[in-house]
Amino acid sequence: MKTALINGSPKREKSVSALLLKELRDDLSEGEFLTYQIPLTIYNADEGISEIAEDLLTCDALVFAFPLYADGLPGHVTAYLRALEAAFAMLRNKQKQEKTPRVYGIVNCGFYEGKQTHLALDMMKLWCEKAKIDWGQGVGVGAGGMVYGLRNIPAGQGPKKAISGALRDLSEQVGTLGMAQDQFVSPGIPRILYKLAGEMGWRNQVKANGLTRRDLFTKRTD
Amino acid sequence: MKLIIHDLTQEQAQKWLPSGKEVKKITDRGVIQSCIGCFGCWVKTPGACILKDHYEDMGEKMARADELIIVSECVYGGYSPFVKTVMDRSISYLHPYFVIKNGEMHHRRRYKKDLTMRVYFYGEGLGEAEKQLARSVVEANALNYYADVKAVEFAERLEDLEVSKDENGTD
Ligand SMILES: Cc1cc2nc3c(=O)[nH]c(=O)nc-3n(C[C@H](O)[C@H](O)[C@H](O)COP(=O)(O)O)c2cc1C
Numbered sequence: 211m212k213t214a215l216i217n218g219s220p221k222r223e224k225s226v227s228a229l230l231l232k233e234l235r236d237d238l239s240e241g242e243f244l245t246y247q248i249p250l251t252i253y254n255a256d257e258g259i260s261e262i263a264e265d266l267l268t269c270d271a272l273v274f275a276f277p278l279y280a281d282g283l284p285g286h287v288t289a290y291l292r293a294l295e296a297a298f299a300m301l302r303n304k305q306k307q308e309k310t311p312r313v314y315g316i317v318n319c320g321f322y323e324g325k326q327t328h329l330a331l332d333m334m335k336l337w338c339e340k341a342k343i344d345w346g347q348g349v350g351v352g353a354g355g356m357v358y359g360l361r362n363i364p365a366g367q368g369p370k371k372a373i374s375g376a377l378r379d380l381s382e383q384v385g386t387l388g389m390a391q392d393q394f395v396s397p398g399i400p401r402i403l404y405k406l407a408g409e410m411g412w413r414n415q416v417k418a419n420g421l422t423r424r425d426l427f428t429k430r431t432d
Numbered sequence: 433m434k435l436i437i438h439d440l441t442q443e444q445a446q447k448w449l450p451s452g453k454e455v456k457k458i459t460d461r462g463v464i465q466s467c468i469g470c471f472g473c474w475v476k477t478p479g480a481c482i483l484k485d486h487y488e489d490m491g492e493k494m495a496r497a498d499e500l501i502i503v504s505e506c507v508y509g510g511y512s513p514f515v516k517t518v519m520d521r522s523i524s525y526l527h528p529y530f531v532i533k534n535g536e537m538h539h540r541r542r543y544k545k546d547l548t549m550r551v552y553f554y555g556e557g558l559g560e561a562e563k564q565l566a567r568s569v570v571e572a573n574a575l576n577y578y579a580d581v582k583a584v585e586f587a588e589r590l591e592d593l594e595v596s597k598d599e600n601g602t603d
Pocket of ligand 1: 219220221224225226276281282320355468469470471576
């Protein structure tokens with residue numbers, strides 16, 4: 211079993227996508243893993259892509275994780291997927307396609323409801339159709355702003371229960387190359403608390419930058 | 433003012449898009465940087481992106497527009513990489529605080545205004561499922577951006593798109 215873990219978050223620190231991929235990898239435990247970071251560019255997305263594509267087509271499963279941006283795929287993720295689609299087609303023409311991997315997606319978002327990621331997961335499914343590879347399952351995680359803060363809580367415990375459960379289910383699908391309905395989850399805290407904690411977080415951050423809470427309300431048209 | 437975010441070349445834009453004093457076009461000059469996910473546009477330089485590449489003032493530009501027109505190749509039921517990157521770089525238009533709308537969480541407004549949105553997608557062989565997904569994406573954007581969707585149209589080729597010339601005839 212060979213699995214590629216592909217992270218589309220632009221963040222090198224505190225990336226929720228990276229944490230979720232890590233937990234999935236721990237759940238999978240066995241097998242060989244290839245890891246990739248999607249480059250942060252829309253212009254050079256095809257740099258080195260044929261080698262990457264060739265390696266991906268030796269995998270049994272591809273797991274993409276990325277943040278929801280404006281209700282869809284981040285721009286650089288769109289560019290990368292398009293470059294991969296073209297590279298896959300080229301390799302197929304040259305009969306260099308070793309396997310048809312199954313694709314899984316983990317999309318996390320800042321709003322509370324994991325369901326808000328469903329359009330991005332549907333985009334991934336469309337990509338699979340066009341790239342002529344198979345779709346497996348998606349997991350949408352809400353309240354992403356809180357997930358990093360829970361990193362020291364063991365998987366499956368307390369507020370992490372639902373997210374860990376969905377990742378475990380996903381790992382079972384990945385491990386058996388299965389296909390299942392998308393799952394949407396949020397951390398186990400009430401929405402109102404997430405909202406209040408989030409807003410307090412914005413105030414703390416703006417102050418840490420030497421501004422005041424009123425600056426959060428800046429209008430550039432004044 | 434109309435703000436047009438598009439992925440056409442300069443020549444195509446001149447030919448196919450409205451122009452005039454009341455039109456501001458956001459064109460791909462081959463230099464746009466991708467959003468780095470830092471939220472600096474909310475907590476460091478509120479209302480503007482911290483990346484300086486001529487695309488940092490999208491929030492302000494949206495605030496000065498009354499109509500947002502998007503002309504984009506349809507890619508996997510969404511926008512093309514350039515148009516989407518501009519959208520990603522535009523969240524300074526919103527306020528970081530949250531509100532509950534339609535039973536779901538969204539952002540609070542930064543500016544007291546509503547936008548109208550017209551979106552024109554082009555691309556060969558777009559299937560019904562892809563078009564439906566693209567319509568849902570536009571509706572979701574409109575909900576987040578306090579916008580009213582006036583049109584979502586599709587054409588096989590760029591040439592077939594009838595991007596709204598101003599009804600008032602001022603273009
Ligand atoms: C440009 C941009 C656009 C975003 N758009 C949305 C959105 O439409 N809906 C949402 O719930 N969260 C949105 N978010 C929040 C991110 O999805 C959230 O912060 C996520 O946890 C980041 O994941 P990462 O750490 O893996 O990069 C957006 C964030 C950024 C920077």
